Amino acid sequence: MRFESPMASLRESVPFLSFIPTSRYARRERSPRDNDFMFGNPHEMPLPGYVASLARSAVPQDKDWFAYKMNERLPTETIARALSSHTGLDWSPDDVFLTTGGFAAIAASVRAIAGPGDEVVFLSPPWFFYELLIRAAGATPVRVPLEAPAFDLPHDAIARALTPRTRAVLINSPHNPTGRVYDARALQELARLLDARSQREDRPIFLLSDEAYRRIVFDGRRAPSPAEHYARTIVLYSYGKQLLAPGQRIGYAAVPPAMPEREALREALTLAIWASGYVFPNALLQHALPEIESQCVDISAIARRRDRMVPGLEAMGLQVVRPEGTFYVLVRAPDGDEARLVDRLADRDTYVLPGSIVELPGWVRISLTANDAMVERGLAAFASVVG
Amino acid sequence: MRFESPMASLRESVPFLSFIPTSRYARRERSPRDNDFMFGNPHEMPLPGYVASLARSAVPQDKDWFAYKMNERLPTETIARALSSHTGLDWSPDDVFLTTGGFAAIAASVRAIAGPGDEVVFLSPPWFFYELLIRAAGATPVRVPLEAPAFDLPHDAIARALTPRTRAVLINSPHNPTGRVYDARALQELARLLDARSQREDRPIFLLSDEAYRRIVFDGRRAPSPAEHYARTIVLYSYGKQLLAPGQRIGYAAVPPAMPEREALREALTLAIWASGYVFPNALLQHALPEIESQCVDISAIARRRDRMVPGLEAMGLQVVRPEGTFYVLVRAPDGDEARLVDRLADRDTYVLPGSIVELPGWVRISLTANDAMVERGLAAFASVVG
Numbered sequence: 001m002r003f004e005s006p007m008a009s010l011r012e013s014v015p016f017l018s019f020i021p022t023s024r025y026a027r028r029e030r031s032p033r034d035n036d037f038m039f040g041n042p043h044e045m046p047l048p049g050y051v052a053s054l055a056r057s058a059v060p061q062d063k064d065w066f067a068y069k070m071n072e073r074l075p076t077e078t079i080a081r082a083l084s085s086h087t088g089l090d091w092s093p094d095d096v097f098l099t100t101g102g103f104a105a106i107a108a109s110v111r112a113i114a115g116p117g118d119e120v121v122f123l124s125p126p127w128f129f130y131e132l133l134i135r136a137a138g139a140t141p142v143r144v145p146l147e148a149p150a151f152d153l154p155h156d157a158i159a160r161a162l163t164p165r166t167r168a169v170l171i172n173s174p175h176n177p178t179g180r181v182y183d184a185r186a187l188q189e190l191a192r193l194l195d196a197r198s199q200r201e202d203r204p205i206f207l208l209s210d211e212a213y214r215r216i217v218f219d220g221r222r223a224p225s226p227a228e229h230y231a232r233t234i235v236l237y238s239y240g241k242q243l244l245a246p247g248q249r250i251g252y253a254a255v256p257p258a259m260p261e262r263e264a265l266r267e268a269l270t271l272a273i274w275a276s277g278y279v280f281p282n283a284l285l286q287h288a289l290p291e292i293e294s295q296c297v298d299i300s301a302i303a304r305r306r307d308r309m310v311p312g313l314e315a316m317g318l319q320v321v322r323p324e325g326t327f328y329v330l331v332r333a334p335d336g337d338e339a340r341l342v343d344r345l346a347d348r349d350t351y352v353l354p355g356s357i358v359e360l361p362g363w364v365r366i367s368l369t370a371n372d373a374m375v376e377r378g379l380a381a382f383a384s385v386v387g
Numbered sequence: 388m389r390f391e392s393p394m395a396s397l398r399e400s401v402p403f404l405s406f407i408p409t410s411r412y413a414r415r416e417r418s419p420r421d422n423d424f425m426f427g428n429p430h431e432m433p434l435p436g437y438v439a440s441l442a443r444s445a446v447p448q449d450k451d452w453f454a455y456k457m458n459e460r461l462p463t464e465t466i467a468r469a470l471s472s473h474t475g476l477d478w479s480p481d482d483v484f485l486t487t488g489g490f491a492a493i494a495a496s497v498r499a500i501a502g503p504g505d506e507v508v509f510l511s512p513p514w515f516f517y518e519l520l521i522r523a524a525g526a527t528p529v530r531v532p533l534e535a536p537a538f539d540l541p542h543d544a545i546a547r548a549l550t551p552r553t554r555a556v557l558i559n560s561p562h563n564p565t566g567r568v569y570d571a572r573a574l575q576e577l578a579r580l581l582d583a584r585s586q587r588e589d590r591p592i593f594l595l596s597d598e599a600y601r602r603i604v605f606d607g608r609r610a611p612s613p614a615e616h617y618a619r620t621i622v623l624y625s626y627g628k629q630l631l632a633p634g635q636r637i638g639y640a641a642v643p644p645a646m647p648e649r650e651a652l653r654e655a656l657t658l659a660i661w662a663s664g665y666v667f668p669n670a671l672l673q674h675a676l677p678e679i680e681s682q683c684v685d686i687s688a689i690a691r692r693r694d695r696m697v698p699g700l701e702a703m704g705l706q707v708v709r710p711e712g713t714f715y716v717l718v719r720a721p722d723g724d725e726a727r728l729v730d731r732l733a734d735r736d737t738y739v740l741p742g743s744i745v746e747l748p749g750w751v752r753i754s755l756t757a758n759d760a761m762v763e764r765g766l767a768a769f770a771s772v773v774g
Contacts, residue, residue: 001585001589001648002590003590003651005651005654006498006500006502010658017661039455042453042454043450045450046447046453051445054445055446062432063433065634066433066631067429067634068426068633069634099664100487104664108664111393114393132661137393203388246455247455248670261390264392268394270404271519275520276491276494277486277492277494277495278636279664
């Protein structure tokens with residue numbers, strides 16, 4: 001009997017999903033000797049302060065403690081204050097839409113502004129799921145490549161990609177996997193471009209700003225939000241990175257005070273959150289949010305691993321991208337032979353992400369959420385493979 | 388500047404969303420004297436055993452405790468065993484897809500089997516969000532009315548609603564808001580109908596079985612799953628009802644062992660769960676699931692409230708539907724004037740759901756999750772309004 005799922009056509013948009021089950025990483029016999037640089041997953045015990053906040057939030061203080069939750073006041077007020085402090089703008093709790101992590105914030109926001117016949121521009125190398133989420137909304141993804149090894153914000157290429165059907169440009173800073181943090185000047189130039197085009201077409205082009213790594217920055221840097229420069233920004237955030245607890249899903253989409261389409265977006269985002277399957281965060285995490293908002297992994301430890309890994313790999317003659325933020329280090333495979341590098345490292349229980357999975361063939365991505373011992377053993381594995 | 392969200396056209400599918408903010412219920416000054424019969428929300432403190440399970444699950448036992456989770460083995464095995472025990476079929480953990488509650492299970496399952504050009508049949512009065520979720524998937528909702536006051540499964544009307552474009556029929560037993568539990572004979576007849584049509588069209592018609600209230604049944608009844616009678620059933624479940632903790636979202640979509648499209652559905656449901664925004668349940672709830680699977684609100688207390696409420700209202704000359712399951716009692720408004728009844732009850736701090744919100748004008752819905760004191764005061768309010 002004929003059955004084809006409407007989802008089947010989306011399969012090709014997610015190389016991640018076909019890679020994972022068949023990979024040597026998935027099939028490995030797990031061992032404490034594994035050097036696991038694959039994902040932004042924890043390799044040390046959770047933050048004690050985070051665990052304490054969860055324990056406190058699990059104790060009901062009234063009969064409504066675990067009742068239906070939407071955008072509860074305490075978490076949205078906390079987030080509005082944090083955004084105000086970061087950006088210098090005056091965010092309203094009414095413009096904060098809580099979601100089960102950044103993934104759902106992206107899914108709902110894309111749905112809120114783009115549908116069939118619309119285009120959404122995204123930058124490549126992208127996060128694993130941008131294309132899937134744009135296509136799942138019925139919209140058309142338009143890819144703009146970043147140029148290695150600088151991976152600067154490509155204003156001219158973005159300008160060329162805009163059409164009368166462009167409803168949004170989706171960017172990510174600090175950028176996974178390159179570690180680039182776009183500065184105020186780069187964001188201003190993008191804002192000017194999008195403003196001019198919105199005016200010309202008499203239709204808003206929104207900037208979807210994936211800021212999941214906003215707090216994971218090095219060397220005293222600050223990651224400015226595009227919302228500081230462009231009023232039509234929707235900030236998309238996940239607490240999964242700063243807490244290194246990606247299985248506990250809480251994040252948000254937030255609209256800045258000067259957004260001209262603020263009222264329309266309130267309804268649109270609300271409907272999109274329901275239409276995505278009621279992707280409000282759990283009651284327990286909403287109760288915990290005022291405490292966990294300010295908790296963060298030890299960024300100095302991640303910076304320390306970067307500062308061991310990057311010169312260590314460069315000393316082997318490898319081309320490496322030194323990240324300004326995020327968890328990730330990009331390494332170019334010798335002769336661009338990514339598959340061979342991935343495979344030979346796996347022979348040494350060392351697992352890195354093949355660049356092809358994020359549209360960056362010839363490179364591999366290393367996650368610095370690995371612990372210090374993995375970093376040392378990983379460097380040794382690279383040395384024996386490359387040497 | 389022109390902006391219309393693709394979501395705007397879905398607004399009309401959710402009378403719930405426009406009702407809530409403007410209702411007297413939302414605008415009331417909250418008081419312990421409120422008689423709140425509005426939703427299936429808790430009106431007593433959470434189950435102590437549930438709270439203890441959350442506390443235990445909040446304590447990390449390894450570094451992966453809060454890492455990314457998908458369909459973890461312990462919860463899917465627990466669920467497969469529970470489904471096997473309930474249905475007598477041999478469910479596989481590989482066919483259990485964990486979701487953030489029943490809402491996301493419905494959203495993802497509809498997406499997995501129906502898209503633009505496809506039809507999904509649902510029964511009216513429906514749950515608040517069926518139409519939204521069918522339309523959000525791009526499919527066309529086809530409404531089949533249930534006939535008051537018996538609200539039997541309307542086989543003939545369903546048969547007439549099926550077309551070559553029907554991809555699924557969505558049913559709900561125990562049924563919200565009527566409290567009907569469809570018995571094996573009614574489900575068998577539906578299975579025969581869907582089997583015959585699937586054969587004739589050479590395309591499967593799936594049965595989406597919303598079983599959120601499966602455990603909330605009275606008088607020693609069992610709510611059979613349609614999966615016991617029709618292999619092309621997808622069981623949709625939420626733990627929000629049995630635990631009366633709807634703000635803590637965990638549920639599932641599960642495919643029975645004899646499903647002919649089992650393999651294709653594994654990929655389709657997985658993609659749909661990602662495409663909906665990664666609607667896997669939180670790590671903490673996944674760890675808790677083996678314990679909470681068997682926990683349940685005190686059904687005898689709900690039955691006791693039913694047995695106080697139903698005869699109490701009938702003694703006032705009101706037409707009442709005595710539920711076989713769920714949290715709900717339907718009451719017909721005198722002269723069918725639902726708005727007047729709702730309003731006069733609100734004057735007495737008594738809040739019931741207007742039937743219009745669930746396509747049942749002329750009726751109101753009472754939730755038995757109200758506590759015993761509310762039931763007594765609510766009956767008095769009805770008496771003073773109706774008398």
